Amino acid sequence: MSTQQQQPEEPQSQEAPEDPEMRGAESPVDEKEKQGGDIDQQTTPEEELEGETVHIKVFRYDPEVKGKQEPRFDDFHVPFEKGMTVLDAVMYARDTYDSSLTFRHSCRQAVCGSDAFFVNGKQRLGCKTQIADLEQPIRIEPLPHQEVVKDLVVDMDHFYDQMHTVEPYFQDEDTPNPADLEEQRQSPENREKIKMSSRCIWCGACMSSCNIAAGDNDYLGPAAINKAYKFAMDDREGEEIKEHRLRILEQEHGVWRCQTQFSCTEVCPKDIPLTEHIQELKREAVKKNLKFW
Amino acid sequence: MYEHDVIVVGAGGAGLRAAIAAHEAGSDVAIVSKLHPVRSHTGAAEGGINAALQEGDDWELHAYDTMKGSDYLGDAPAVETLAQDAPEDTMRLEHWGMPFSREEDGRVSQRPFGGLSYPRTTYAGAETGHHLLHTMYEQVVKRGIQVYDEWYVMELATSDEDDPNDRSCHGVVAYDVQTGSVEGFKANDGVVLATGGPGQAFDHTTNAVSCTGDGHAMAYRAGAPLEDMEFIQFHPTSLPSTGVLISEGVRGEGGILYNANGERFMFEYGYANNSGELASRDVVARAELTEVNEGRGVDDEYVHLDMRHLGEERIMDRLENILHLAEDFEGVDGLVEPMPVKPGQHYAMGGIEVDENGQTCVDGLYAAGECACVSVHGGNRLGGNALPELIVFGKRAGRHAAGEDLGEPQIRTGYGDDVEDETETELPVQPGSAGLESSGGVAADGGVATDADGLVERAVERARTRVDTLMDRDDGVQHAEIRQKLQNAMTDYVNVFRTEEGVKKALRIIRECREEYQNVYVDDPSRTFNTDLQQTIETRNLIDVAETIALGALVRDEFRGAHWRKEHQERKDDEWLKHTLISWDDGEPDIFYRPVILEGQDKTYEPKERSY
Numbered sequence: 001m002s003t004q005q006q007q008p009e010e011p012q013s014q015e016a017p018e019d020p021e022m023r024g025a026e027s028p029v030d031e032k033e034k035q036g037g038d039i040d041q042q043t044t045p046e047e048e049l050e051g052e053t054v055h056i057k058v059f060r061y062d063p064e065v066k067g068k069q070e071p072r073f074d075d076f077h078v079p080f081e082k083g084m085t086v087l088d089a090v091m092y093a094r095d096t097y098d099s100s101l102t103f104r105h106s107c108r109q110a111v112c113g114s115d116a117f118f119v120n121g122k123q124r125l126g127c128k129t130q131i132a133d134l135e136q137p138i139r140i141e142p143l144p145h146q147e148v149v150k151d152l153v154v155d156m157d158h159f160y161d162q163m164h165t166v167e168p169y170f171q172d173e174d175t176p177n178p179a180d181l182e183e184q185r186q187s188p189e190n191r192e193k194i195k196m197s198s199r200c201i202w203c204g205a206c207m208s209s210c211n212i213a214a215g216d217n218d219y220l221g222p223a224a225i226n227k228a229y230k231f232a233m234d235d236r237e238g239e240e241i242k243e244h245r246l247r248i249l250e251q252e253h254g255v256w257r258c259q260t261q262f263s264c265t266e267v268c269p270k271d272i273p274l275t276e277h278i279q280e281l282k283r284e285a286v287k288k289n290l291k292f293w
Numbered sequence: 294m295y296e297h298d299v300i301v302v303g304a305g306g307a308g309l310r311a312a313i314a315a316h317e318a319g320s321d322v323a324i325v326s327k328l329h330p331v332r333s334h335t336g337a338a339e340g341g342i343n344a345a346l347q348e349g350d351d352w353e354l355h356a357y358d359t360m361k362g363s364d365y366l367g368d369a370p371a372v373e374t375l376a377q378d379a380p381e382d383t384m385r386l387e388h389w390g391m392p393f394s395r396e397e398d399g400r401v402s403q404r405p406f407g408g409l410s411y412p413r414t415t416y417a418g419a420e421t422g423h424h425l426l427h428t429m430y431e432q433v434v435k436r437g438i439q440v441y442d443e444w445y446v447m448e449l450a451t452s453d454e455d456d457p458n459d460r461s462c463h464g465v466v467a468y469d470v471q472t473g474s475v476e477g478f479k480a481n482d483g484v485v486l487a488t489g490g491p492g493q494a495f496d497h498t499t500n501a502v503s504c505t506g507d508g509h510a511m512a513y514r515a516g517a518p519l520e521d522m523e524f525i526q527f528h529p530t531s532l533p534s535t536g537v538l539i540s541e542g543v544r545g546e547g548g549i550l551y552n553a554n555g556e557r558f559m560f561e562y563g564y565a566n567n568s569g570e571l572a573s574r575d576v577v578a579r580a581e582l583t584e585v586n587e588g589r590g591v592d593d594e595y596v597h598l599d600m601r602h603l604g605e606e607r608i609m610d611r612l613e614n615i616l617h618l619a620e621d622f623e624g625v626d627g628l629v630e631p632m633p634v635k636p637g638q639h640y641a642m643g644g645i646e647v648d649e650n651g652q653t654c655v656d657g658l659y660a661a662g663e664c665a666c667v668s669v670h671g672g673n674r675l676g677g678n679a680l681p682e683l684i685v686f687g688k689r690a691g692r693h694a695a696g697e698d699l700g701e702p703q704i705r706t707g708y709g710d711d712v713e714d715e716t717e718t719e720l721p722v723q724p725g726s727a728g729l730e731s732s733g734g735v736a737a738d739g740g741v742a743t744d745a746d747g748l749v750e751r752a753v754e755r756a757r758t759r760v761d762t763l764m765d766r767d768d769g770v771q772h773a774e775i776r777q778k779l780q781n782a783m784t785d786y787v788n789v790f791r792t793e794e795g796v797k798k799a800l801r802i803i804r805e806c807r808e809e810y811q812n813v814y815v816d817d818p819s820r821t822f823n824t825d826l827q828q829t830i831e832t833r834n835l836i837d838v839a840e841t842i843a844l845g846a847l848v849r850d851e852f853r854g855a856h857w858r859k860e861h862q863e864r865k866d867d868e869w870l871k872h873t874l875i876s877w878d879d880g881e882p883d884i885f886y887r888p889v890i891l892e893g894q895d896k897t898y899e900p901k902e903r904s905y
Contacts, residue, residue, distance in 0.1 A: 099771055201331070
């Protein structure tokens with residue numbers, strides 16, 4: 001066994017929230033981060049970390065196991081390697097020190113969207129967040145505003161439900177027969193228009209960062225609205241269906257709830273201009289004289 | 294017990310397509326997947342979908358390129374089916390709203406890919422798989438198909454006749470990751486395995502952590518043979534530190550490979566004088582490693598892939614995703630410097646033996662996608678041929694499982710009078726099960742139950758016992774240790790270059806892993822989201838699958854496609870125009886062979902020297 005043993009500290013219950021379901025905006029964050037400190041700033045050059053260990057503080061909670069029901073942070077010291085990501089660090093900690101450390105992950109290349117965590121006070125994908133870019137100790141928590149299932153795993157059901165609310169599937173007006181090998185034509189410009197919106201990987205980071213979604217459970221939220229944008233702006237569906245889609249988005253808990261705080265846009269790991277898409281849908285609705293709230 | 298007509302295991306491209314097809318055929322279908330569907334590894338596919346769509350191209354050219362690419366180990370009926378069905382199935386995706394890249398006139402765009410005689414790769418930027426996966430999941434939502442996500446399928450419920458050809462599959466047993474509950478899923482008409490690749494058998498892989506060969510291992514232990522497992526594709530361009538894939542689209546658009554001396558080695562050293570960087574993947578992967586081995590690699594590890602000359606506009610239009618990957622995972626700006634790349638395990642050409650309708654030799658058990666071997670890829674898969682395989686054979690498996698008549702298949706499966714059953718290769722160890730726990734025990738023990746309900750119940754009991762045993766053990770070895778040892782052995786000895794001695798060493802280490810697995814234990818006592826337990830079960834699957842890969846690599850003493858053997862530097866058509874089949878026979882692997890089918894619909898594909 002390596003000399004880099006886990007160094008458990010006293011459970012920091014004074015810092016930990018009492019009810020894991022209520023975590024989120026109330027989550028403990030460093031003063032600096034509260035003040036909007038620049039946590040993205042490259043604080044430790046990679047060369048300086050060579051041969052060093054990285055100190056991560058990982059949120060732990062298991063509703064079932066005695067002694068783990070009280071939320072706490074566990075400290076792990078992980079040997080640094082060039083290019084190491086937050087996901088690499090928690091995987092190392094799990095495989096070497098504590099196999100019960102639980103988190104979702106799969107592709108390791110920012111496309112499956114499983115490993116969105118709250119890292120040093122910001123929603124990020126573990127697999128594409130470089131350790132060298134973060135201030136230590138690195139605090140890794142589950143996504144705020146979602147119910148915690150265990151450790152870093154949150155319940156995604158509400159997120160998926162919202163995604164499904166916007167009828168997230170193509171609705172063609174009259175398409176040619178695919179057997180004739182004839183496609184619905186789409187201009188490169190129109191494809192370009194929907195390109196960014198089509199990149200969403202359903203990681204949930206945007207929803208978790210959104211104050212409005214946190215306060216209004218029925219708000220469709222940035223991810224679902226962006227999904228609807230992708231279809232509404234796709235010329236192939238035709239005007240009638242576009243209007244149907246806009247009506248869904250115009251509902252009381254739709255686009256007008258957005259207060260353009262840009263937090264979703266800021267955290268999106270795929271750089272989707274979510275806030276802009278929401279504003280554009282508001283403009284479309286006004287143009288079409290749809291009811292708005 | 295849950296009950297549906299068709300149960301699809303896995304929710305990547307093949308699984309979703311199978312479910313949609315079964316649903317369209319009027320079946321009550323459910324998907325059971327250890328991940329939420331949009332998390333599936335199909336989403337990581339980048340390059341595109343080969344389909345003869347344009348004038349000047351036709352399915353016969355696609356079939357020819359695929360047979361040549363396969364090094365004449367593809368079965369012509371499967372290859373021709375792929376080429377014939379791909380155009381309509383690709384168009385169907387377009388009609389489902391898939392955001393393909395477009396030409397000025399609004400038609401879907403196509404680009405050149407390695408080993409293709411026509412630029413027939415349809416694509417959506419360099420993130421085709423992501424769009425394909427999401428587009429098909431949207432169609433699943435539209436149809437209201439039931440999805441059990443984060444349910445990990447552990448066992449098949451199969452009858453226990455001595456001859457696998459007489460067995461039948463009646464459902465699966467799955468473990469609810471969120472709650473730890475183990476439940477039966479009865480399938481009235483069929484089970485379709487669409488569980489993806491076994492890339493996690495290797496240390497350096499482009500594959501997701503979830504690609505653990507679960508379907509392979511379950512089908513294998515149920516009696517369906519695994520076919521051509523020795524043929525593992527090593528993608529020439531993966532990022533050295535992580536294994537993240539850099540699409541062949543980069544070379545398709547004109548990207549160039551350089552060695553440390555700045556030489557364009559594909560031409561300079563004569564690896565592929567005609568196609569250069571666009572030779573097929575096995576050729577390019579070997580060329581890169583030869584450069585490194587001969588001291589012309591960068592940092593003795595990798596080579597450079599340069600796309601700067603393509604210009605920012607073209608890169609942003611067609612390869613933008615590659616810029617992000619190189620930046621995020623290697624810290625390299627592809628617009629101003631070349632990207633470091635090396636070969637990484639990428640794809641398994643082999644898999645569960647199935648016919649053109651996706652059926653295995655076990656009645657009611659189907660497989661599609663990377664976990665299956667139809668076989669269309671033979672010794673080497675062409676870039677852009679994995680995604681059409683998903684949609685074409687996913688659809689066929691779904692329809693057939695739902696009871697549609699797709700006609701008599703030309704490809705035979707299982708042990709029959711057309712197989713050859715002798716292997717002279719000496720094995721360094723006794724492969725297969727070690728001890729009772731790992732014997733697999735897929736059929737109903739004791740043969741008490743014969744009805745479907747009883748078979749599923751028995752399988753559930755067996756799975757619950759297995760989970761309890763793993764959870765009750767207090768001490769022993771942890772799966773992560775065994776898995777790492779296995780992955781290292783495969784990467785060290787069953788990689789791009791293979792020697793007899795090396796592969797034997799790998800088999801000995803695999804044997805050790807099996808024995809250590811007898812003492813594996815789960816440290817996490819929780820039933821809630823116990824990934825420790827799940828990964829422990831996956832590790833057992835990886836051991837079984839890795840063993841078939843190494844066994845196949847040992848017995849095939851020739852050089853074909855991706856399978857390079859130091860002692861055998863030639864393709865031996867007289868002896869080896871046949872598939873390697875390995876079946877689990879009472880706890881031991883049994884190796885046999887079936888001739889490859891080179892007769893197509895109108896012509897025979899005569900083996901020729903494969904040069905690019």
